[in-house]
Amino acid sequence: MTQTTPIETILDRRQLRRKLTFWRLFALALAAVAVVVAAGRFGAASSHLTPHIARINVKGVITGDRETLKLIKDVGDSRAAALIVNISSPGGTVTGSERIFDELRLVAKKKPVVAVVDSLAASGGYIVALGADRIFADDNAIVGSIGVIFEYPNVYKLLDNIGVKVESIKSSPLKASPSGFEPTSDAARAAIDSLVVDSYDWFKRLVKERRNMSDSELATVSDGRIFTGHQGMPLKLIDAYGGEREAVAWLEKEKGITKGLPVREWKKTSTAGRFGLFSLASAALTLMGYGEAADLALKVENVRDVAALDGLLAIWQVGPQN
DSSP states (O other), X not given: OOOOOHHHHHHHHHHHHHHHHHHHHHHHHHHHHHHHHHHHHHHHHHHTTSSEEEEEEEEEEEOOOHHHHHHHHHHHHSSEEEEEEEEEEEEEEHHHHHHHHHHHHHHHTTSOEEEEEEEEEXXXXXXXHHTSSEEEEOTTOEEEOOOOBOOOOOOHHHHHXXXXXXXXOOSSTTTTOSOSSSOOOHHHHHHHHHHHHHHHHHHHHHHHHXXXXXXXXXXXXXXXXXXXXXXXXXXXXXXXXXXXXXXHHHHHHHSOOOTTOOEEEOOOOOOIIIIIXXXXXXXXXXXXXXXXXXXXXXXXXXXXXXXXXXXXXXESOOOTTO
């Protein structure tokens, strides 16, 4: 029987203590972050009880998640005198963008809503902007990209080259078509095309109605291209140049909002189980000096948002950062 020497025993105990110390520090860091987050949320909730102008951010890929919709509804039910929607998004799902638009219009029945384009409001991001009473954008901001796309990978040739064939038994030829595992039939292509056209027609009707455009004016801007804010003004895509400062001035002058009201940002109160876990872990890892691991935790959340994209998309492009 092999006997453990005193030196080995000491080394094992030291290693065990180091592991215990690491996990104790990690737990303490998580607890500290949780306390800070809770305190921040309490402070934010308290600040929302007095008159102010609310600001919410719509950034990145739009999915129409429940937290965003609830946030907008809460602003509508609050003592906020007006709502500024700060947009920096290439778009996302058509349905998600539509849900945010609808929620903004409900708020607009109670209080003024303005959109401020923070560099980019394309496709689904522009649908969100259409939910506002007035759209502000700087000269070099990006707007437009009015269109709908349906994408799917088709790998049947690759599978055929390596000798793999995916077979399926369908109730009808168009069930689960196109699949990407077989050539896309004309019937399947036509079926998907009808969806894209129908959604695209809805998008165009929305632009025409909200921006008060004629058919010829709509045709000029609805071919999928993007425009700068400078180009978008004469094309009726935006109402005015500027950002939040100009938006507040307009609210005070045209909507009778009391001058000098503070602009307070409203943030989603995400649950740790779905959205906050990786953020909490990232904050804890940062406190412990593990910067690379902290960055990785945040990237996992970004990947989740992109992975949620499915079906008809109103999106300009998804950059490599996502």
